Amino acid sequence: MSPQPVAIREVKVIRYLTPLREGGSLPAIAEADDDFLYVLKFKGAGQGVKALIAELIGGEIARLLGLRIPEIVFAQLDEAFGRTEPDEEIQDLLKASIGLNLAMHYLSGAITFDPLVSDVDARLASEIVWLDCLLMNVDRTARNTNMLMWHKELWLIDHGAALYFHHSWQDWEQQAARPFAQIKDHVLLKKATDLSAVDEHFKGILSEEAIRHIVSLIPGDWLLKDAPFETEEAHREAYIQFFIQRLLHSEVLIKAAADARQAVI
Structure with missing residues (x-):
């Protein structure tokens, strides 16, 4: 399930x-x-x-x-x-x-993930790289991993720099179909050898219904602040359609990530 x-x-x-x-x-x-x-x-x-x-x-x-x-x-x-x-x-x-x-x-006692100290298997690395391609997350680099080790397990934090297109919403429909160029700087890219299998698995989980539920969690007054959309509903629908299109083009995204990986190994 x-x-x-x-x-x-x-x-x-x-x-x-x-x-x-x-x-x-x-x-x-x-x-x-x-x-x-x-x-x-x-x-x-x-x-x-x-x-x-x-x-x-x-x-x-x-x-x-x-x-x-x-x-x-x-x-x-x-x-x-x-x-x-x-x-x-x-x-x-x-x-x-x-x-x-x-x-x-707050994860008391957690330490910042260090790729030189903590090993991450190929499946988990591929899952995180896939997620960050989807979200266009620029902030998971070796300089700033935004991951923690807590009780010997890897935890993800801080996605505030993701979805950077929504600060202006300029050409967002085109951006939804574009590969994520900054994936070349991802701290786990070299280990992400299982992207195709992850893509198939994750697309089976991240349904349109699930996307709509997550977007529905956004407080209405957050959406209405500095929004280029006439209504709260239109703003929510833009987020939903962005992710639907992103998933439809996921093969393009993971191919770009795989190509970037080949360039750095």
């Missing part, structure tokens, strides 16, 4: 703990009212809600495909946050992020 899409829980942030300054958008570790710690991504950060949308879609597609992703939740930030924060930059960020944000369960 194929995995089923899940609902997204909502939590309320009760305590801002510490900023993660290695991230350009100043994510933070925060505590929520369910007593868990989360890595909180703010809608008031530089890339705004588009990064949160990419994080949500990318993470939930990865989860549906069976890859390990920390739980994603909607995080409600009260207007009281920011009033007593001494750092002016963080104070401005908190004030600009009142309302619904996105957070990922």
Whole structure:
């Protein structure tokens, strides 16, 4: 039986703990009212809600495909946050992020994936490369892998830089059919020798129904901010059609990835 899409829980942030300054958008570790710690991504950060949308879609597609992703939740930030924060930059960020944000369960004790230390088998490498081709994820390089080792297992994080076309939606129909050129820089590309089998398997899971469910999770007010579409429904449908077309052209995507792999081995 194929995995089923899940609902997204909502939590309320009760305590801002510490900023993660290695991230350009100043994510933070925060505590929520369910007593868990989360890595909180703010809608008031530089890339705004588009990064949160990419994080949500990318993470939930990865989860549906069976890859390990920390739980994603909607995080409600009260207007009281920011009033007593001494750092002016963080104070401005908190004030600009009142309302619904996105957070990922904090994997305490996890370490950054190092390809020189941790081995990844061909199947898993191919699954991650396939995912990043689909999502047009530019941020899984040796310099910044955006993967963690936790309890001896590989976890994917941070898909906010994926789907970069949606910052303008310019020529998105054409982009849906194009190979992902930046796959040549993917940290796992050399090990991705099973792309054809993964393509067949994953296309059987990622149905139109599943895509529609994941896109339906996007909060309406995120879609209406700086949107080139007249309605929320039209904006959702554009995301859906992008993925439908991307899957229809998946053989082109994986051939380009395989060619890029041959060039680097």
